[in-house]
Amino acid sequence: xxxxxxxxxxxxxxxxxxxxxxxxxxxxxxxxxxxxxxxxxxxxxxxxxxxxxxxxxxxxxxxxxxxxxxxxxxxxxxxxxxxxxxxxxxxxxxxxxxxxxxxxxxxxxxxxxxxxxxxxx
Numbered sequence: 001x002x003x004x005x006x007x008x009x010x011x012x013x014x015x016x017x018x019x020x021x022x023x024x025x026x027x028x029x030x031x032x033x034x035x036x037x038x039x040x041x042x043x044x045x046x047x048x049x050x051x052x053x054x055x056x057x058x059x060x061x062x063x064x065x066x067x068x069x070x071x072x073x074x075x076x077x078x079x080x081x082x083x084x085x086x087x088x089x090x091x092x093x094x095x096x097x098x099x100x101x102x103x104x105x106x107x108x109x110x111x112x113x114x115x116x117x118x119x120x121x
Contacts, residue, residue, distance in 0.1 A: 006026070006030070008022060008023050008026050008027045008030065009021050009022035009023055009027070009044075011044055016092060017085065017088055017089065017092075020044060020047065020048055022044070022045075022048050022050070024048065024049070024050065024053075027045060027048075027050045028050055028053050028054060028057070031045070031050060031051070031054045032054060032057060049074065049077065049078055049081065052074060052077055053074055056070040056073055056074055057070060
């Protein structure tokens, strides 16, 4: 058995959401050839749509639907996925703005209390 490793992309979990740079076509090609990813790699490939594309291409190979139909289904799935990712980014951005506004309000209250305490002496 030959163990062939090829770099298909880069994963950075330190960003929110995690940054994934993937050579999509190469990943699909390897999966179609029978590559067996680790659980972590499978989760990343699934998140990026490689597993969905493989599933749809399997349906085309079996004659369940045409390649055009598979592409249409994949594009619909991808659009839905992008909408979910954008909603998460928007939610994170809003949370950061709300946190900054709360910190600013708390700082203003603290300064007013300090100012009234000093002027009251």
